[in-house]
Amino acid sequence: MKLSLVVSLEETGFDAVAMRGSWREALRTAADLGYDGVELAVRDPSQVDAEAVLRTVRDAGLAVPAIGTGQAYLKDGLSLSHPDEGIRARAIERLETHIRIATVFGAAVIVGLLRGRITGDRAATEARLSGALRRILPLAEREKIPVVFEPVNRYETDFLVTMDEVLDLINRLASPALGILADTFHMNIEEASIESSLRRARPRLRHVHVADSNRHAPGWGHLDFPALVRVLRELGYTGYLSAEILPRPDPVSAARQAIAHLRPLLSA
Secondary structure, X not given: OEEEEEEEOOOOOOOOOOEXXXXXXXXXXXXXXXXXXXXXXXXXXXXXOHHHHHHHHHHOOOEOOEEEOHHHHHOOOOOOOOOOXXXXXXXXXXXXXXXXXXXXXXXXXXXXXXXXXXXXXXXXXXXXXXXXXXXXXXHHHHHOOOEEEOOOOOOOOOOOOOHHHHHHXXXXXXXXOEEEEEEHHHHHHHOOOHHHHHHHHHHHEEEEEEOOOOOOOOOOOOOOHHXXXXXXXXXXXXXXXXXXXXXXXXXXXXXXXXXXXXXXXXXO
C-alpha cells in the first residue's frame, strides 16, 4: 500500500482538503514529507493545464492515484441525479472531462457529492443517477479509467450513504470500470463495523480515503488504524491510502501527522 495526500488545484470551500492554494507548493510539500502520491481535487478540468501539472508531479517524484470531482457539485451546483435535465447533462459532460484528464495521469475518478441528493422520489433519483452513469461508463471502459463511487455520510447527503447501498448500485450497473471508494471518516459514522464492510466490498474496492473519527489526521481521533491496515492486507488491497483530512491546526502539521501515523503501519 502507498500513501497519498489530497491537494486542491484551486481554493475550495470543502473543509477536508489539507493542502490548497498554491498547488505547486503543495506538491513539493507532499513530496518532502514522504508521500508517494497526491490525489487531485479538480473543479473543472477544462481550466487545468494537465501537462503542466503532470510535469510538476513527475518532477516531485509523485503519482496521481485519483481525481476528485466534489467541487463541481459544491461550487457549480452540478449533480448526476438532478431533476433538471440541463443540469444533469452538464454534470455528465463535466465528469467526462474528468475521465479524459485522468488519462493523462493514469488516475481513477471519484464520484462523491456529485451524485446529488434525493429530490422528490428516491426511486426516480436513483433512476436518474443510473441513467447518467450508464452514459458515462462506456467512456471510462474505453479509456480504462476506474470510476470509484464513494459512500458519503448522512450529514453531507441523504443518498447512498452506506457501503452496501453503493455496492448494490455497482452490482446493478455491472460495469468493469465502476468500483467503490471506502472512506474511514464516513464509515465511522455509517457502518456497524468498518472491517466487515471492507470485507464485503473486497471485489470492488479500488481506493481508500483515510481520516480519523473527527476528520482530523489519523492518530488524532479514536479509529483503530492498525486494525484497518491489517484488514486491508488480508484482503490483498495494494492501492493507496489517501489522506482527506482537515487542515488543522495547519495544513503542513496535519499532513505530517497523517504520514507519521500511517507510514510505520505500512512498513511493519
